[in-house]
């Protein structure tokens with residue numbers, strides 16, 4: 382089964398062709414991503430209007446490139462998949478209209494995919510991870526712990542009650558005068574930091590809800606920065622390290638609790654996996670801490686390659702392939718984009734958008 386996937390929910394325009402073999406394994410035949418980073422850098426964050434306009438001008442070319450590179454022509458494609466939410470509405474509309482037009486013209490089935498489901502299932506494409514497993518999604522727009530029980534079967538165990546972790550990195554970088562995106566800048570600066578100089582609280586430590594919170598931490602950094610002004614390079618590095626240490630400890634605490642709950646419910650004799658996804662998973666300090674925690678709890682640590690952890694269309698095509706293989710239905714051409722769309726059925730129903 383060969384699927385053409387399209388992703389335009391945020392600031393990456395992407396197209397890919399992915400093959401699902403009868404034995405359940407996957408193969409990426411092409412994977413093209415055009416990041417809009419430069420477009421938004423001057424504004425210190427993603428500007429929705431600019432993002433949508435850029436998707437419009439580049440998507441056709443990327444789809445053509447993905448088809449050409451895959452050597453599967455449109456006639457050979459089994460379905461067209463597109464991110465239909467959650468995300469920025471303008472970008473979602475561009476992707477949906479393009480995918481619908483292609484599917485209609487080529488007379489192919491059409492599938493709208495939840496972006497989060499794409500992130501959730503990527504580890505099965507790269508590492509053939511078996512259900513059930515735990516997913517930690519840490520990106521610019523999301524911070525969630527999700528129990529992945531099967532295709533279309535998810536339980537959200539925790540989410541952020543304020544900022545997403547990537548967003549917190551970006552805001553912290555901005556207030557310290559570092560560039561955008563902030564994550565890599567903070568990580569780099571933290572390398573030269575002095576560990577004992579500033580100490581920040583660890584958000585949500587031991588809180589039984591498994592949720593996250595990062596905005597208080599960012600405010601604490603702002604206050605410290607104001608007290609220390611004008612900021613020397615050393616002080617910036619020290620603050621970055623304090624911030625990174627504190628968020629790492631918070632993730633460690635939340636994940637260790639989640640792993641314990643997973644073990645209580647499913648056991649861990651079969652060495653189940655903790656899968657990490659999202660741009661923040663690139664952070665070496667965070668990665669090392671989670672890897673150690675996972676090993677200690679008797680789990681396997683799975684981190685798909687970074688280009689598949691951040692936004693891409695291969696994960697969208699793959700999610701569609703998994704859904705179709707599981708016998709789930711395709712969508713009608715009147716499918717509407719959804720800016721909000723929790724993965725968890727119960728959470729989705731709670732905001733009146735259950736699918």
Ligand code: ATP
Nearest residue numbers: 520521522523547562563564565659660661664691
């Ligand atoms: P979403 O996928 O939720 O729609 P997004 O497109 O912003 O949002 P990604 O592209 O997965 O998310 O990740 C980008 C985020 O990851 C940014 O907030 C960036 O600062 C953060 N990030 C990238 N590298 C690092 C790093 N080394 N350390 C910490 N954060 C990082």
Ligand code: MG
Nearest residue numbers: 391392393692
């Ligand atoms: Mg992105």
Ligand code: FE
Nearest residue numbers: 496520691692
């Ligand atoms: Fe994403």
